[in-house]
Amino acid sequence: MSGADIAAIFGGAVVTVSLSLVGILIGLPIGLGLALIRWANVPIVARIVVLYVSVLRATPLVTLLLLLFFALPNIGVPINPISAAILALVMNTSAFNCEVWRSALMGFPKDQYEAAQSVGMRAGQRFRRIVLPQIVRVSLPGLVNEMSLLIKVTPVLAVVGVVDITRAAVRIGSETYEPLPPFLVAIALYAPIVFALVSLQRWIERRQLAVEAAA
Template structure:
């Protein structure tokens, strides 16, 4: 491949990376909020959020992308392609992240809570200084795995015309009639994006151990 092809691939990789990164950041935060709300077990809200999680986890990502982008005009809303892609990816990953957070909170040792209350800590102080930091560390491997799954599923956004890494690869293959080089290059770029998430996870874990 020539330099122009590599330039297009890097542009596609950048599009994949930043859309995935924004969706991941939103998904982690929203997933945490939903997990905490569900732990409160407010009857109607708990059931409503549980239904959302079940639907979002069961719906193919490409279907979710198409639904959000194409249903907008029905309600008089013309969504930008990038916004629609971020919304779809965020809705998908939030559902998985919420269950990861909820599982971590449910498995947290109650002994630490009793000890914190015994020394006079308020529930908020206990949550902020003891429960949340430890839950973040224990949840990190699963959260990073979910991040990698989202990046792998991100080619779904190409169906609404976003020129991501996969779409660029297809375009180059169509022009050169030699699909193997761009596919191999795209695979390496996807690996680089995903490995960066695992690198962040590893550095955080080492820092916690130190």
């Protein structure tokens, strides 16, 4: 395997990290917003959110991706492979993130929220200062697990032509007739990416504990 082949796999790693990062950064707040709608039990909208989350959680990512890529142009919405990949990742991870956030919200002691309300704190302040710090701590392991899964399912994006780590490794293996070396390189790249997420989780948890100890 040549240096150019290794560089191609590293290029796939850049694509994997970039698309995953965009999906995570957009999917996290969307998932939180959906969970808040369900937590607040907003009439009609909450039922729509339940349907949205249920359908997307039951739909394989590759099926969702192909549906977006081929169906949207048929209704006059042009979409390229990268845009379809990002949209599919965001829709998929936001649905799973919604359930992680909602689980934390369901366990949140509402008496704290009501106590803050009784002393005159506005809704936005109550959420930022009382609710959010606690649900972030509870949700963090589940959210990081979902982020890791999102990174590891990016190979399905190859069905619309997106060249990620695995796609690049497959192409090089087919060209060189030596599939093992490129896949070993691919594994060597996936491992530190996921390790970085886990390390970030542990850093955030340590920081939260330090803040609570100082309070």
